Amino acid sequence: MKALPLSLACLTALLASQAQASSPDAWATFDKQVRANCIKASQLKNVKVLGNAAQFDDRVGYSALLLQGQYPQKHMKGQTGVELCLYDKQRKSAHVTEWDSIRPALEAKDR
Numbered sequence: 676m677k678a679l680p681l682s683l684a685c686l687t688a689l690l691a692s693q694a695q696a697s698s699p700d701a702w703a704t705f706d707k708q709v710r711a712n713c714i715k716a717s718q719l720k721n722v723k724v725l726g727n728a729a730q731f732d733d734r735v736g737y738s739a740l741l742l743q744g745q746y747p748q749k750h751m752k753g754q755t756g757v758e759l760c761l762y763d764k765q766r767k768s769a770h771v772t773e774w775d776s777i778r779p780a781l782e783a784k785d786r
Contacts, residue, residue: 709738712769713760719744725781728762738762742771743781757781 706728714722722744729739742758745751759774 708767709740709762709769712762712767713740713742713771716760716769716771717742717744717758718747718771719756719758720747721745725757733764736764738764741774741777 709728710724714724719742722742725741725743731737731739738761740760740762742760744756744758745753746756755778757774757778758771759777760769760771762769
C-alpha cells in the first residue's frame with residue numbers, strides 16, 4: 676500500500692516537470708540560448724538572426740537558425756553573408772556553415 680502513494684508522487688513530479696519544460700518562459704529561455712550560441716559560433720561580423728528557429732522533433736535533436744552578417748575578410752569588402760546554424764539540443768552547442776545560396780530567395784521575399 677505504501678508503494679501507491681510513492682508512485683503517485685513520482686508520477687506527479689514527472690508530469691509537472693514535463694509541463695514546465697513546455698512553458699512560455701522555458702521556450703523563451705531556450706530561444707535565447709539558441710540565438711546566443713549561434714551568434715557566438717558565427718564567423719560573420721555584425722551578425723543578426725533572420726526569423727525564428729526551426730524546431731525539429733526531439734528525435735532529431737537540433738534546432739536550425741539563419742544568420743546574416745558581413746564577411747570579416749578584407750578581400751570580401753564587407754560583403755553580406757548568410758549562415759545556417761544547427762544547434763545541438765543535447766550537447767548545447769552550435770555549428771554554422773555558409774549558406775549564401777539561400778540569399779536569392781531571401782531577397783525575393785523582401786520585394
